[in-house]
Amino acid sequence: MKQRSTRLEDLDNKFGFLLDVEQILKKGKSSGLLDNERMKENCLRVGEFYSSDLDGNELYEEILDCRLLLASRTDVQISTPEKLIQFIIQYGNENVFPSLRIAIKLMLTVAISIASCERSFSKLKLIMAYLRASMGQDRLNTLAFLSIEREEVELINFDDVIDNFASAKSRRVQI
Structure with a gap:
């Protein structure tokens, strides 16, 4: 403080x-x-x-x-x-x-910039305490970003995201 x-x-x-x-x-x-x-x-x-x-x-x-x-x-x-x-x-x-x-x-x-930096480290500390060191750096960064931008994440429709991902990564061949 x-x-x-x-x-x-x-x-x-x-x-x-x-x-x-x-x-x-x-x-x-x-x-x-x-x-x-x-x-x-x-x-x-x-x-x-x-x-x-x-x-x-x-x-x-x-x-x-x-x-x-x-x-x-x-x-x-x-x-x-x-x-x-x-x-x-x-x-x-x-x-x-x-x-x-x-x-x-x-x-x-x-x-x-001062407030966002402090908020980032605060969120990172919460995530690390919860998950400890059981994950890699990329996943930790992504979770920190999602936690910081929580308000934006709540607006995302994950069903659409999953459908788009599934259609882009689909390995099935259409007959």
């Missing part, structure tokens, strides 16, 4: 400021100098950690530019990082706000 908490705190320290999109893109005089300084520090911290992917100064400048763009557009309401990335993608090609686009993509995928 401590490891998960530490990972989530670390993720929040890096990307937490990007989660509150309405605060980042706040228009007008209400976004003061202190908020901008704090946002610049956060951008520089992300840029320092992911130095091979993005530049913190560019990220900060792109957030300010995006704020100006959205201030001029009253028809667009953006409240989540997902809506912001969709707006950026619809607005132009990959040259429009590239650092902001990368930062949001990183933020949205890092949390998912």
